Amino acid sequence: MNLLVFSAGVGFALVFALGCPNASTAGEPYPTPGAPSSRFEVRLDGVDVPVAAYKDIHYCHFRLDDAAEIEIVAKDGPVTKARIQPASRGLAAKIEGASVRFAVPAPMALVAQLDFREKLFLFADGPAERVPADAxxxxxxxxxxxxxxxxxxxxxxxxxxxxxxxxxxxxxxxxxxxxxxxxxxxxxxxxxxxxxxxxxxxxxxxxxxxxxxxxxxxxxxxxxxxxxxxxxxxxxxxxxxxxxxxxxxxxxxxxxxxxxxxxxxxxxxxxxxxxxxxxxxxxxxxxxxxxxxxxxxxxxxxxxxxxxxxxxxxxxxxxxxxxxxxxxxxxxxxxxxxxxxxxxxxxxxxxxxxxxxxxxxxxxxxxxxxxxxxxxxxxxxxxxxxxxxxxxxxxxxxxxxxxxxxxxxxxxxxxxxxxxxxxxxxxxxxxxxxxxxxxxxxxxxxxxxxxxxxxxxxxxxxxxxxxxxxxxxxxxxxxxxxxxxxxxxxxxxxxxxxxxxxxxxxxxxxxxxxxxxxxxxxxxxxx
The missing domain is CATH 2.160.20.10 (Single-stranded right-handed beta-helix, Pectin lyase-like)
Structure with missing residues (x-):
């Protein structure tokens, strides 16, 4: 999947994902308003998810239909400690170099803290609402x-x-x-x-x-x-x-x-x-x-x-x-x-x-x-x-x-x-x-x-x-x-x-x- 970033005013951008998710993907990335993150990459079952930078945090949205694997890649190098919150969700992360992987079983909101980097929020959303035909x-x-x-x-x-x-x-x-x-x-x-x-x-x-x-x-x-x-x-x-x-x-x-x-x-x-x-x-x-x-x-x-x-x-x-x-x-x-x-x-x-x-x-x-x-x-x-x-x-x-x-x-x-x-x-x-x-x-x-x-x-x-x-x-x-x-x-x-x-x-x-x-x-x- 490719990413397209187009200008939307001075100092601002909208990050969009192009193409369709793989047939095996348990969800779909959403475009997220904001300048593209220079700190993190996120993948949903191997499919790129656009990550936006907002102030001093970073976040992304994706629709989740079923359990899926999330991969976070720190662009600045290896990760030694990964904390996925809330802890009550019990999501165990596997670290390999700059990559952090864990499974998300259902729609939920998560915070990833990788060492002392800026925070990354992941919003796994449920089904989207329909809009009336006469809207x-x-x-x-x-x-x-x-x-x-x-x-x-x-x-x-x-x-x-x-x-x-x-x-x-x-x-x-x-x-x-x-x-x-x-x-x-x-x-x-x-x-x-x-x-x-x-x-x-x-x-x-x-x-x-x-x-x-x-x-x-x-x-x-x-x-x-x-x-x-x-x-x-x-x-x-x-x-x-x-x-x-x-x-x-x-x-x-x-x-x-x-x-x-x-x-x-x-x-x-x-x-x-x-x-x-x-x-x-x-x-x-x-x-x-x-x-x-x-x-x-x-x-x-x-x-x-x-x-x-x-x-x-x-x-x-x-x-x-x-x-x-x-x-x-x-x-x-x-x-x-x-x-x-x-x-x-x-x-x-x-x-x-x-x-x-x-x-x-x-x-x-x-x-x-x-x-x-x-x-x-x-x-x-x-x-x-x-x-x-x-x-x-x-x-x-x-x-x-x-x-x-x-x-x-x-x-x-x-x-x-x-x-x-x-x-x-x-x-x-x-x-x-x-x-x-x-x-x-x-x-x-x-x-x-x-x-x-x-x-x-x-x-x-x-x-x-x-x-x-x-x-x-x-x-x-x-x-x-x-x-x-x-x-x-x-x-x-x-x-x-x-x-x-x-x-x-x-x-x-x-x-x-x-x-x-x-x-x-x-x-x-x-x-």
């Missing part, structure tokens, strides 16, 4: 995918003119645009090799209506029945736009959102790659019946406040089979002040790399009455300052939550910085923790929140130097003791947990003290 192709409407042409007016006109339930297709190519406003009853589909990227002109990325301190690329408010699908890429051009805003306005930080949906219902985001936001990558605010599946989020970790997915004051949410590489918190349900209840969330089959924050964080925005009925299942946290953190500081009660089969691999405090030579990784706290449950009251006008009826079943972390912690400020704890207030943390169960590969037999082996009946009560460990 509108933006290229046929006149859009130009040359990486330079401003297509904003054409794209917005096409979105506004879609019939109810219509689909707008972005084909392979490098299409530039300013801010786009989504509409109800629509689907935006990005074909393999499609790149929708924000313009370099920062003024084309406009403030979000109703939240004007933030800028946004794809924005929607008061919508219903919206889908964004396909194996293509949405790129906010975040570093360029944010730095230009900060220079023009003489400010330290210009926050923004790559995808922002507020007061919406029936939202589906599937299979797309979202990269280079301004700060938070994806935000759902007071939005119900949300489905996110099979997406990849890639952040520029030089920019601060780069959360992965923020779910703020939402109910009936499902996030599955996603890969999140971000600078700040990975998956973070939060409260919205004008919504008393956030409930019924499912987060399942996720791979999270939170550069210097928390893999999973519930809070810290916690100004509501209750957040309840959350499930987190089959999640691999590859890196972060902390693994899991729940903090309620503004009155919310977190209750009836289950976290099952969670694997935490590396945390910031003891991670070898030779893996991160191009990045600043500063500890926010003095120590990294596998788990933190934290209760505080930041305003006397707020009630004291609580954390109750949580089950951790199959919580595993690989380094015994990391601990779990249940905590609050000493002054607040003393006040609870004097007032004989009911403990805010109660009925926490740990079942089938391990530390450094060994079953935890006592709470102390997790790093926890027995319940003190001031901060906590009925915290217990079960086999």
């Amino acid at each position: 509108l192709d933006i290229a046929k409407l006149g859009a130009v995918g040359d990486g330079e042409t401003d297509n904003t007016v054409l794209l917005q006109t096409a979105l506004d003119g879609l019939p109810e339930g219509g689909t707008l297709v972005i084909p392979a190519g490098h299409f530039r645009s300013g801010t786009l406003h989504l509409r109800s009853a629509m689907r935006l589909h990005l074909d393999a090799g499609a790149l929708l990227q924000a313009l370099d002109d920062h003024e084309a990325i406009t403030p979000i209506p109703g939240a004007t301190s933030y800028v946004g690329f794809l924005v929607g408010t008061d919508l219903e029945n919206v889908s964004i699908t396909g194996p293509g890429t949405i790129d906010g051009n975040g570093y360029v736009v944010r730095k230009a805003y900060e220079a023009a306005l003489k400010i330290k930080k210009q926050p923004g959102r790559l995808l922002y949906l507020r007061d919406c219902e029936n939202i589906s985001i599937r299979d797309v790659t979202l990269r280079d936001s301004y700060s938070w990558n994806v935000q759902f605010l007071r939005t119900d019946h949300v489905e996110v599946e099979g997406i990849q989020i890639l952040s520029d970790v030089r920019l601060s406040n780069h959360d992965g997915i923020d779910v703020v004051g939402c109910s009936h949410v499902r996030v599955e089979d996603a890969f999140v590489f971000c600078e700040d918190d990975g998956i973070t349900p939060k409260a919205a002040e004008d919504r008393e209840v956030s409930e019924d969330h499912l987060y399942r089959n996720l791979v999270i790399w939170a550069h210097k924050a928390n893999g999973i964080r519930i809070g810290s925005e916690s100004a509501c009455r209750v957040m309840r009925n959350f499930r987190f299942e089959n999640i691999d946290i590859l890196n972060g300052a902390n693994g899991i953190r729940l903090d309620t500081t503004e009155g919310a009660v977190y209750e009836d939550m289950t976290l099952r089969n969670i694997h935490i691999e590396d945390l910031l405090q003891h991670y070898d910085d030779r893996h991160e030579r191009n990045r600043e990784r500063r500890m926010i706290e003095s120590q990294s923790h596998a788990l933190v449950l934290y209760v505080d009251r930041t305003k006397e006008s707020r009630p004291l929140g609580g954390i109750r009826r949580l089950t951790f079943e199959g919580l595993h972390w690989g380094d015994a130097r990391y601990r779990a912690r249940i905590d609050m400020r000493d002054a607040l704890m003393q006040r609870l003791r004097e007032e004989k207030t009911a403990p805010p943390v109660s009925d926490i169960v740990f079942r089938g947990c391990t530390v450094a590969g060994k079953p935890a037999r006592t709470l102390e082996e997790l790093g926890l003290r027995s319940s003190d009946n001031v901060l906590s009560t009925r915290v217990r460990l079960e086999p």
Whole structure:
């Protein structure tokens, strides 16, 4: 198979694979937007897979129909150690000189770390979705995918003119645009090799209506029945736009959102790659019946406040089979002040790399009455300052939550910085923790929140130097003791947990003290 690289704007390229995979190949390479990697080659059952360089990581996509052999070749010479993550997948690598081989049994997202080289992400995707026959192709409407042409007016006109339930297709190519406003009853589909990227002109990325301190690329408010699908890429051009805003306005930080949906219902985001936001990558605010599946989020970790997915004051949410590489918190349900209840969330089959924050964080925005009925299942946290953190500081009660089969691999405090030579990784706290449950009251006008009826079943972390912690400020704890207030943390169960590969037999082996009946009560460990 041959590779074709064609220019798509200054300093940019699209990498395409030409030809058809061999009859024996268990999948198909996808074109990946970006300059071709100078560090790695990847083959799927002997067929070349285009690898793109993005910032200081490299990645590729391919559809996987059946088990296949992956070969990675380091272009700069022999490999001595290969780590294929998540470790829970149990993928053993065979090293021969500069070549690393291993089998992939099913669609999944993987991180390959070969010695101390830059990271390589491999996205083995499932079957592609079909597009309706009556879908509108933006290229046929006149859009130009040359990486330079401003297509904003054409794209917005096409979105506004879609019939109810219509689909707008972005084909392979490098299409530039300013801010786009989504509409109800629509689907935006990005074909393999499609790149929708924000313009370099920062003024084309406009403030979000109703939240004007933030800028946004794809924005929607008061919508219903919206889908964004396909194996293509949405790129906010975040570093360029944010730095230009900060220079023009003489400010330290210009926050923004790559995808922002507020007061919406029936939202589906599937299979797309979202990269280079301004700060938070994806935000759902007071939005119900949300489905996110099979997406990849890639952040520029030089920019601060780069959360992965923020779910703020939402109910009936499902996030599955996603890969999140971000600078700040990975998956973070939060409260919205004008919504008393956030409930019924499912987060399942996720791979999270939170550069210097928390893999999973519930809070810290916690100004509501209750957040309840959350499930987190089959999640691999590859890196972060902390693994899991729940903090309620503004009155919310977190209750009836289950976290099952969670694997935490590396945390910031003891991670070898030779893996991160191009990045600043500063500890926010003095120590990294596998788990933190934290209760505080930041305003006397707020009630004291609580954390109750949580089950951790199959919580595993690989380094015994990391601990779990249940905590609050000493002054607040003393006040609870004097007032004989009911403990805010109660009925926490740990079942089938391990530390450094060994079953935890006592709470102390997790790093926890027995319940003190001031901060906590009925915290217990079960086999």
